[in-house]
Amino acid sequence: MDLTIEGLTHRYDAVEVLSDISLSIPSGRIVCIVGPSGCGKSTLLRMIGGLERPSAGRILQLGDPPADCLNPLTFVFQDFALLPWRSVAGNISLVLEDRAVSRKDRADRIADVLARTNLSDFANALPRQLSGGMKQRVAIARALAVNPAVMLMDEPLSALDAQTRELLMDDLVGLWTRTPFTAVYVTHNLSEAVRLGHKIVVLSRRPGRIREVVEIDTPLDQRDATDPDLARAQDHLWQLMREEAKAADAELAHG
Amino acid sequence: MTQFTRRNTLGLMAGAATLPMLGTPALANTKLVVGALPFTSHAASFVAYERGYFAEAGLDVEFKFFQAAQPMAVAIASGDADYAVTAISGGLISLAEKGATKVIGGALSEEKGIDGQKILASDAAFQAGLTSPAQLAGKKWAVTQAGSSFHYMGSKIAQAEGVEVAFTPLQKVGAIIGAMKSGQVDAWSIVPHIAKPLAGSGAVHIIGDVAVYIPDYQVTTVFTSATNAADERAKTEAFLAAFSKGADDFNAALVDKTAGEDAAEDMVKLIHKYVYTDREYEKAKPGIVNGAMRINAGAALNTTSVQDQLDWFKAEGLVKDSVTMDMLVDTSYVSTM
Amino acid sequence: MAEARQVPFRGGGFRPVQKRGVGLVVFVLLIAVVEWGTRAGWISSLTLPKPSDVARTLIGLWQSGLLMQHVLPSLSRLAVGSAMGVTAGIGIGVLIGLFSLARAGLVPLVAALFPIPKIALLPLFVIWFGIDEGSKYALIALGTFTPTVVATFGAVDNVDRTLIRMGQSFGLPWLSIVTKIVLPGALPGILSGLRISLSIGIILLVAAEMLGAQYGIGAYILEAGSLYDLERLFAGVVILSALGVTVSFLIGRVETRMLRWRS
Numbered sequence: 001m002d003l004t005i006e007g008l009t010h011r012y013d014a015v016e017v018l019s020d021i022s023l024s025i026p027s028g029r030i031v032c033i034v035g036p037s038g039c040g041k042s043t044l045l046r047m048i049g050g051l052e053r054p055s056a057g058r059i060l061q062l063g064d065p066p067a068d069c070l071n072p073l074t075f076v077f078q079d080f081a082l083l084p085w086r087s088v089a090g091n092i093s094l095v096l097e098d099r100a101v102s103r104k105d106r107a108d109r110i111a112d113v114l115a116r117t118n119l120s121d122f123a124n125a126l127p128r129q130l131s132g133g134m135k136q137r138v139a140i141a142r143a144l145a146v147n148p149a150v151m152l153m154d155e156p157l158s159a160l161d162a163q164t165r166e167l168l169m170d171d172l173v174g175l176w177t178r179t180p181f182t183a184v185y186v187t188h189n190l191s192e193a194v195r196l197g198h199k200i201v202v203l204s205r206r207p208g209r210i211r212e213v214v215e216i217d218t219p220l221d222q223r224d225a226t227d228p229d230l231a232r233a234q235d236h237l238w239q240l241m242r243e244e245a246k247a248a249d250a251e252l253a254h255g
Numbered sequence: 256m257t258q259f260t261r262r263n264t265l266g267l268m269a270g271a272a273t274l275p276m277l278g279t280p281a282l283a284n285t286k287l288v289v290g291a292l293p294f295t296s297h298a299a300s301f302v303a304y305e306r307g308y309f310a311e312a313g314l315d316v317e318f319k320f321f322q323a324a325q326p327m328a329v330a331i332a333s334g335d336a337d338y339a340v341t342a343i344s345g346g347l348i349s350l351a352e353k354g355a356t357k358v359i360g361g362a363l364s365e366e367k368g369i370d371g372q373k374i375l376a377s378d379a380a381f382q383a384g385l386t387s388p389a390q391l392a393g394k395k396w397a398v399t400q401a402g403s404s405f406h407y408m409g410s411k412i413a414q415a416e417g418v419e420v421a422f423t424p425l426q427k428v429g430a431i432i433g434a435m436k437s438g439q440v441d442a443w444s445i446v447p448h449i450a451k452p453l454a455g456s457g458a459v460h461i462i463g464d465v466a467v468y469i470p471d472y473q474v475t476t477v478f479t480s481a482t483n484a485a486d487e488r489a490k491t492e493a494f495l496a497a498f499s500k501g502a503d504d505f506n507a508a509l510v511d512k513t514a515g516e517d518a519a520e521d522m523v524k525l526i527h528k529y530v531y532t533d534r535e536y537e538k539a540k541p542g543i544v545n546g547a548m549r550i551n552a553g554a555a556l557n558t559t560s561v562q563d564q565l566d567w568f569k570a571e572g573l574v575k576d577s578v579t580m581d582m583l584v585d586t587s588y589v590s591t592m
Numbered sequence: 593m594a595e596a597r598q599v600p601f602r603g604g605g606f607r608p609v610q611k612r613g614v615g616l617v618v619f620v621l622l623i624a625v626v627e628w629g630t631r632a633g634w635i636s637s638l639t640l641p642k643p644s645d646v647a648r649t650l651i652g653l654w655q656s657g658l659l660m661q662h663v664l665p666s667l668s669r670l671a672v673g674s675a676m677g678v679t680a681g682i683g684i685g686v687l688i689g690l691f692s693l694a695r696a697g698l699v700p701l702v703a704a705l706f707p708i709p710k711i712a713l714l715p716l717f718v719i720w721f722g723i724d725e726g727s728k729y730a731l732i733a734l735g736t737f738t739p740t741v742v743a744t745f746g747a748v749d750n751v752d753r754t755l756i757r758m759g760q761s762f763g764l765p766w767l768s769i770v771t772k773i774v775l776p777g778a779l780p781g782i783l784s785g786l787r788i789s790l791s792i793g794i795i796l797l798v799a800a801e802m803l804g805a806q807y808g809i810g811a812y813i814l815e816a817g818s819l820y821d822l823e824r825l826f827a828g829v830v831i832l833s834a835l836g837v838t839v840s841f842l843i844g845r846v847e848t849r850m851l852r853w854r855s
Contacts, residue, residue, distance in 0.1 A: 049761055071763050081758035085776045085853040094772060095762040126853050325818050332638060345819035353637045400818035423804045430715055430803060439723035573819055
């Protein structure tokens, strides 16, 4: 299933936050959206996922989601959004309980995603017992459990420290390599973008417009931090964003 | 129309006995606080104040008004009031037991031939057959609090009829009246000036007289702090003398009706300054006249009745068994019966 | 060469540390002082009763069976009244938390009800619900209702919105979002509100037993007060305090059981 965004514009009252965004999200690819603070990238993601209504423009699904998909557009949140009163398995179970899924199928799905995210040993742990990285893996496992057509990831690694972030990026690359998934990945971290994105969309400061779309062809599992092509891509992105970020920063300070 | 009952005669004698004290204490502007309820039963103090009897005795009296009898006893114990008139309650006896208060004289009395306290039935209970105190078995008898005079009366009446009643505490007279009108409680006893208008409205029915069950009931007494009784003899005597004079005027005007129509009218007007002040004079008058029960002349005290009440409180377990008449009463001030 | 000095420590205090038993010592000490004072006579019997006499009164109450005769009616009044008030309070509180219309309509009403001294309404309740148990239940129910409503809708408001968005993003039905996310998330706030509500319930017990109660701890205390019987008055107060401590302990147990997920 592909997604297409056509002429999307959004305002809060009189303030325009997103302006004329058109974009396609092809199946099996990770599209990263980067941009300075306040450029509306998270808003854009919520609109793609149907949690917010744009002022103008449309978001279209092309084709049908896979047959066993329970929730085509599935979010992974920056702050994990785990229910603290439910165990790891319980948190995953939550999103399956109201679906026409047999008890056995549910248990199978839970076991499967826990195995894929290396969490099988922690099925009965409560969120408060887990580190930040583990919590985000639980959130990713929960997203995988509904077999989404598109994963909408809203700065999923921003709340984590640098080392954990590296580890989780490896995990995500591993997951994608084994079973490619479609994702829209919002981040302000350029190294995450060049590491995980097949396509990197750079937004300008408010109102957010598409400055440039950068494609990186290196397969995900062959990207590493020392790759000069990636370094060049990241530098290019930074040049694009630098002035915007500076201006956005000043704007926020005044505003 | 003067009836010479035993009480009356005794009262007159006692009144005469106190007369010589009037001139003797040379108290110059002694300040004192008198606790009172805005009821006709407290009229003796009002009369003594309005007619200057307190001032003549060298007493500079200030009234402190209360809504119930029990807090007055506490106010005497705490020294916030010097003298007061109230029914003998459990609280008063307990405070006397702790050496805080003393009964020094008698005030309101039940007396045959004078309209006294009435036994009331709510309309609902009356319609259901409660037409005389004999049918009180199992009924709800309203009291303000346990150990109040209402409790004593209800208990004595039930005892005399050989029945059991359920005592229902409602804290305030106002609340009892409401509960009687709405039929939440079945029976109650109260002074005539409250009983008669209520019965007149049809909301309640008078089914008997308290005096039949508790003859010579010493309803209220004059009391003070133990310190005043023991150490302030001159002041206490002066107060009692002025109080008695007020009581004599009141009895003559409204109870014995020997003073004539004009005096009665004047008396009602005087009392109206303190009682039913929220009503017009014409409306207040019947209430005041109806509420006129004898205030013992010379503040004589019916110790037999007091003893009976004390015994009842003890028997009910409301006060300690160790309380004696000596703890409760100082009989050195007035004549006793 | 500059002389070496140790950096002085200045970070002490301002950190509550659990000290076991101190509370008990203060308590015992206070009672001992009162006992000494009343025995020696520098506290008059009009001011305070002898603690030992209060204890004797309590024992006497226990032995005569009067204790249960007073405690049981009070407990049932507290249980029935607060069960009604708390249930209605949680229900209305959740409605206010979830629906803007309910919020707009009911919050001002609750704000108007909250500061009313419920005791003032007692005579009215007697007319409405009868002088027997009905008016007592109603008084305690109303008294526990308002704080429960306020605590509940506050707790619902404080449920992490990202959790609710998460539920919506996974396509959870409305009812599941309420029962699986909102209610468990609001539970800590509701339970701490319950502590206050039930304390108010105990306070109102005394008020409720002002009218028409022959038995009950409140009636017992009021009777002792009107008789100026300090031993009984304090014995009743001790029973009420014990009731308060017990209720608070029970809520604490429920909290540790149901909120084990909290750190």
